[in-house]
Amino acid sequence: MTNVHLPTAANPGPFGHQQRKNFLFPENYTQFNHGSFGTFPKVVQDDMRAWHDRAEQNPDLWMRRDLYVALNDIRAQLAEFVNCDKEELALVTNTTVGVNTVLRSLPFVPGDRILVLSTGYVSVNQTVRYICDTHQDVKVIEVPVTFPISDKDLLAKVEDTLKAHQELKDGSRIKLGIVDWISSVPSVVHPVKELVELLHSYGALVYVDGAHSIGQVPVDLSHLRPDFYIANCHKWLYSVRGSALLYVAKRHQHLIHPTSITGDYTSGFEKEFGWAGTQDYSSLMSILSALKFRKQFGEDAIISYTHSLALEGGKAMAKILGTHCLTPDDHQVGNMVNIALPIKDLNHLKANTKDFMEILMDKYNVYTPAFRHGDHFYTRVSAQIYLELEDFIRLANIWKEVIDDLNASS
Ligand SMILES: Cc1ncc(COP(=O)(O)O)c(C=O)c1O
Numbered sequence: 001m002t003n004v005h006l007p008t009a010a011n012p013g014p015f016g017h018q019q020r021k022n023f024l025f026p027e028n029y030t031q032f033n034h035g036s037f038g039t040f041p042k043v044v045q046d047d048m049r050a051w052h053d054r055a056e057q058n059p060d061l062w063m064r065r066d067l068y069v070a071l072n073d074i075r076a077q078l079a080e081f082v083n084c085d086k087e088e089l090a091l092v093t094n095t096t097v098g099v100n101t102v103l104r105s106l107p108f109v110p111g112d113r114i115l116v117l118s119t120g121y122v123s124v125n126q127t128v129r130y131i132c133d134t135h136q137d138v139k140v141i142e143v144p145v146t147f148p149i150s151d152k153d154l155l156a157k158v159e160d161t162l163k164a165h166q167e168l169k170d171g172s173r174i175k176l177g178i179v180d181w182i183s184s185v186p187s188v189v190h191p192v193k194e195l196v197e198l199l200h201s202y203g204a205l206v207y208v209d210g211a212h213s214i215g216q217v218p219v220d221l222s223h224l225r226p227d228f229y230i231a232n233c234h235k236w237l238y239s240v241r242g243s244a245l246l247y248v249a250k251r252h253q254h255l256i257h258p259t260s261i262t263g264d265y266t267s268g269f270e271k272e273f274g275w276a277g278t279q280d281y282s283s284l285m286s287i288l289s290a291l292k293f294r295k296q297f298g299e300d301a302i303i304s305y306t307h308s309l310a311l312e313g314g315k316a317m318a319k320i321l322g323t324h325c326l327t328p329d330d331h332q333v334g335n336m337v338n339i340a341l342p343i344k345d346l347n348h349l350k351a352n353t354k355d356f357m358e359i360l361m362d363k364y365n366v367y368t369p370a371f372r373h374g375d376h377f378y379t380r381v382s383a384q385i386y387l388e389l390e391d392f393i394r395l396a397n398i399w400k401e402v403i404d405d406l407n408a409s410s
Pocket residue numbers: 035036094095096097121123124180182183184209211212232
């Protein structure tokens with residue numbers, strides 16, 4: 001980012017509460033959890049509905065011809081956005097599908113090992129477990145990670161694991177490493193370029209789980225050079241739920257097939273991923289208007305505002321709660337910030353994710369996920385263009401009341 005006048009939490013420019021009118025929230029609701037399911041501007045929803053209408057006006061014309069023109073256009077625009085070739089991109093409905101697509105396609109053989117981090121997303125790590133359960137002598141190697149940890153120490157931990165495996169000299173090989181770009185809970189921006197290089201230097205393929213990346217951090221795949229990459233457009237890019245992009249480097253495309261095989265099996269990557277069976281494709285179409293919505297502000301402006309709001313909002317919340325943010329390094333924060341909750345007794349029966357969810361939703365009409373990590377309970381708060389610092393302060397006071405009540409009942 002080069003422009004010193006980019007919007008910040010203190011100088012929001014076109015962002016903040018004035019953006020609420022562009023989204024669908026009712027007057028009395030503030031969304032603090034964009035990270036889980038995303039949400040989209042009204043214009044994106046209108047556009048998606050227009051695509052939906054168009055399909056219904058002439059289903060054959062749509063399914064047999066126009067759909068492919070539109071998919072091609074979306075892939076071309078996304079390829080420009082993430083700096084890769086259009087031919088390396090496929091559109092799928094979500095990250096879970098994208099991860100399953102690659103893991104269930106890759107030919108794992110006895111002795112193959114898959115490296116994951118313990119902080120990887122649960123469905124991703126469970127998919128790896130499934131692969132191990134269904135293949136003879138394919139095993140997972142899990143790097144235990146507890147945040148906070150510096151980038152340097154995280155890389156050292158992964159390298160120690162790679163070295164320890166190498167020293168086994170048992171004939172097995174780490175075929176694939178899966179790393180988050182930005183993990184879910186806790187949310188931490190990883191040194192993803194260095195992780196890709198490190199795993200490559202030990203001969204492993206690398207799958208980057210970028211579920212939270214596109215729209216939250218600049219993505220340049222020609223620079224990153226992963227083997228596989230998946231990103232949800234329906235989180236931070238503002239498209240409608242059910243829209244994700246899967247990148248498969250050309251050299252691996254002959255190995256990768258959709259999880260549901262269609263008549264286009266063996267017709268090549270582009271064709272195989274063009275038709276996913278009869279379904280509503282309008283969520284994928286919404287990527288076009290999401291990109292258009294973002295263009296009016298510019299990527300740098302959006303990212304600059306949301307990132308600085310996450311940093312400042314997190315610090316303001318930690319001050320009110322008398323605690324700290326999980327990651328001391330600002331560059332490990334994207335748009336989601338984890339703030340420690342001042343719970344006196346971590347073993348209190350009501351100190352759990354579900355009870356907190358119910359109190360927040362039912363009593364306060366807000367929601368942020370709360371979770372135990374290491375020696376603390378944290379909540380993860382998502383900054384977005386429709387939020388301002390004062391929202392974070394209101395949220396901190398709600399959380400303070402919730403935890404004060406909990407501590408009083410200890
Ligand atoms: C890091 C990470 N990976 C994968 C996923 C799964 O995404 P989806 O539910 O859209 O498939 C999530 C969802 O939040 C995530 O945070």
